[in-house]
Amino acid sequence: MSYKKVILNKFGSPDVLQVVEEKTLPEPAAGEVRVKVLAASATFTDTMVRKGIYFGFKETPPLSPGYDMVGMVDKVGANVDGFEPGQMVADLTVWGAYSEYMLRSADSLVPVPATVAPADAVSLVLSYVSAYQMLHRVAKVKPGQSILVHGAGGAVGTALLELGKLLDLKIFGTASASKRELVEGLGAVHIDYAKEDFVARMQDEGKVNAAFDFISGENYKRSFQSLKKGGILVPYGFYNNAMGKGGSVPVDYMKVALWNILPNGRKAFFYSIGDLRKKNPDWFKEDLAALFDLLKEGKLKPAIERRMKLEDAREAHELIEQAAVKGRIVLTVNEK
Template identity: 55%
Template sequence: MTYKAVILTAFGGPDVLQVESINELPEPEEGEVRIRVLACSASYTDTLIRRGIYPDVSEQPPFIPSYDMVGVVEKPGAGVTSVAVGDKVAALTITGAYAEYVVLPADQLVRVPQNVDDAEAVSLILTYVAAYQMLTRSAQVKEGDAVLIHGAGGAVGSALLQLGALLKLRMYGTASESHHEALRHLDCEPIDYRREDFVGTIRAAEPEGLDAVFDGIGGNNLKRSVKVLGKKGRLVAYGSYNATSSKDLVGDYLRVNLWNILPWRPSATFYSIGAWHRQHLDWFKQDLTALLDWLAEGTITPFISRKMALEEVSAAHELLDKGAAGGKIVLRVGE
């Protein structure tokens, strides 16, 4: 039986992603599960992998990318008892999910309630887990804390806003003017990054400094973010949107970790969901399960800007490269 998969043929632009037919279904070994993929996402992290500058991926082309997926268990391997045929499951794959079928270790799977939408469920795996962990585990925010969210109109920024509202934070967010109404709806004070100096705006509004800043921009923006923190504030860096090479990402990581050991600076940390997934799989499974429960209850509703077919993956990456995604892009698989 043949199935479709997206192959990263070389590092480069969106055109290096090619949809191909694979002749044989992958077979699960002991402790593994074959899954029929229902949905995966196109994320900014996927573009870094495509460009060959993402530090957590050492694979060389050709390979199948995609960081996350929701699917149905089709064939458990020997010794698997945690899931059964027909169970809906989610996983952080890091690579391998741009395909109609994927084989994964059973211990990495999280059960998905049958009544939740596949596209909404897959939106939680990377974006919302990252936001939830940065808020609760990295920054350890508490009710009433004042925080700044950079890129508040993007996928991770929107997740930080929605979860921050649930946690009753006082929020500021940098975003283009077109996103300001949505930010205000979530009780976030918008800052137009094109026209305003966020350092001056925050210092005027919060003279004692902020409790946390979430910076996915990187580079020189990190230095400016530190300036608006209070003495006990915390910078959480992630993503590095302005990165043009792996050296930029590594440089941001080293800079943040150096700041963290300097006693006269506020604390800083660099969050990477891939690293945390390897080191704290139990945290990932706990946090995703909690988010899926909120989704099933209607407590959270992920913002999905576009639903596209798997075959449109190159077009999805073009939108991400241009900064025109406007939120989460979900790829429908096998329809």
């Protein structure tokens, strides 16, 4: 049986993405599961993988992008317990999810409630787990505190807003004017970064307990200046560097490390979902399971602006790089 996947034979622009057809399905080895992929996210992180600039990523082309997926168990290899064909599962793949079928280690899979829609479920795997862990595991915010969220209209940003609202946080979110309605609808105070100096606004508001910043470079410093005493900056991305707008990943790391050493009453901690998963693999499964519970209870409603076909991955990447997406894009790969 043949199947389709999106590959890149070299790092580069969205044009390097192409759909190919494989003639035979991969066979699971011992401890592996073959998954029929139902949905995969198209994220900014995927665009960094495609460009070959995702920090710490060592794979080389040819490869398929795709940082997360939700799918159906299609076949199990030997010595696999707890999974059976027809069961819905999720995984943080990092790469490879832009494919109709893929092999995964059974140890990395997380069961997905059968009543949850695949598009909603996959929205939680990267974006919401990242937001949940930054709030609860890193910043350890408390009800009633205040936070600043950059890119509040994006995939992780909207997740931070929705989860922050559940904690009764006072939330300030920077985003373009076109995303104001979305940001305010999720309970945050919108700050148009093109027209307003967020540092001055934070000074007027009494500063915040935590700031979540994926912009990088000078923005990290400005976010750090927006913190109350005892506050924490959580950098989790390098947008400016990835978009060729300046900045240096090693320099940013050094700056943040220096701020932690200086006696300024504030701290900063880089967040990486991959690094935290390696250190505490059980946390990822626990946190994703907690998010699935919130989704089933109707307390979460992921902002999905577009559902696109696997074959439209190139267009999805173009939209992401144009910052034209409110919330997230989900690639529908297979039907159940």
